[in-house]
Amino acid sequence: MSLKPLDAFRHLDLNSVKELPDSYAWSTADGCPSSCSSEPVPVINLEDLNAIKHVGHACKTWGVFQLINHGIPTDLLNNMEASGRKLFSLPIQQKLKAARSPDGLSGYGVARISSFFPKLMWSEGFTIIGSPHEHAEKLWPQDYKKEMNKLANRLMWLILGSLGITRGDINWAGPGGELKEASPALQLNSYPACPDPDRAMGLGAHTDSTLLTILHQNNTSGLQVHREGFGWITVKPIAGALVVNVGDLLHILSNGLYTSVLHRAIVNQTQHRFSIAYLYGPPSNVRISPLSKLTDNVHPPLYRSVTWSEYLGTKAKHFNKALSFVRLCAPMNDFVDTNDHNSVLVG
Ligand SMILES: O=C(O)CCC(=O)C(=O)O
Ligand SMILES: [Fe+2]
Helix, strand or coil: CCCCHHHHHHCCCHHHCCCCCHHHCCCHHHCCCCCCECCCCCEEECCCCCHHHHHHHHHHHCCEEEEECCCCCHHHHHHHHHHHHHHHCCCHHHHHHHECCCCCCCEEECCHHHHHCCCCCCCEEEEEECCCCHHHHHHCCHHHHHHHHHHHHHHHHHHHHHCCCCHHHCCCECCCCCECCCCCEEEEEEECCCCCHHHCCCEEEECCCCCEEEEEECCCCCEEEEECCCEEEECCCCCCCEEEEECHHHHHHCCCCCCCCCEEECCCCCCCEEEEEEEECCCCCCCECCCHHHCCCCCCCCECCECHHHHHHHHHHHHHHHHHHCECCCCCCCCCCCCCCCCCCCC
């Protein structure tokens, strides 16, 4: 396949670049990594009897936590990582055979959020959404899908339980309490070692358009979350732990009580970083709106109802302002929605 000049430029083989090209050089104004706080992100043991309390607290104050004793076999995570690495190590021409189309969601390419940033990101990604292709089937094995879905369900009920929500309150729960998901999506991210990491960005600041995201990162630091009053905080890799973050749809469902967390990935000079995000959302026909149990005259619903795909459309247009575009009214004094990312200084 011959590349048009722009495509060739956008699909630079990052592994072979010796000097950071200008198009990848971020300034502080662009959100280039600056200093970072050392406050540790909460670590929650899923087998802890008080897990529900800890999860509720973490979702409210951080919008993210690290999860241990989650029951996903280490071998399964390692296998996923190994097949992902194999895929990214293919020659660029091979990877481009599975290139994501300009408006598409699935496939290989630069970060989908790239168009919202003035500079290119030092990463490549592969998005799998129930793709029938053979390579995707290999990377998206049924047991991984099944295990991650089971964990996501368990976490959702724990999170909803911490808000006082029971099975009868969720009309899209099946008879056994299972929360049916839409097409589960898997996002593989590869961040090659970078010749000038202080001026580069792996993945620009964003929130996820999910209910929950469950992320496996290899043992190389890079993920940072933003916390009001603290700034950017590194989520230090813990062997075998998964990072769980609140997405925008859970933010809406909880009427802003649980906040979707702004996060980004930075890069380093010597190590290749790799992450796998399991993107969990509701079935496509379900409209997500603030749960009625969480609203009253004093706490009116802050968001209008949206389906996952409607929200993705809003996000594709308005990016980090998407939550305010589905907002109904301003928060009351005692009910501050801390995570509308309009005013967050990204950087
Ligand atoms: O690589 C990471 O740690 C973050 C990935 C991420 O935020 C995403 O895929 O949405
Ligand atoms: Fe993300």
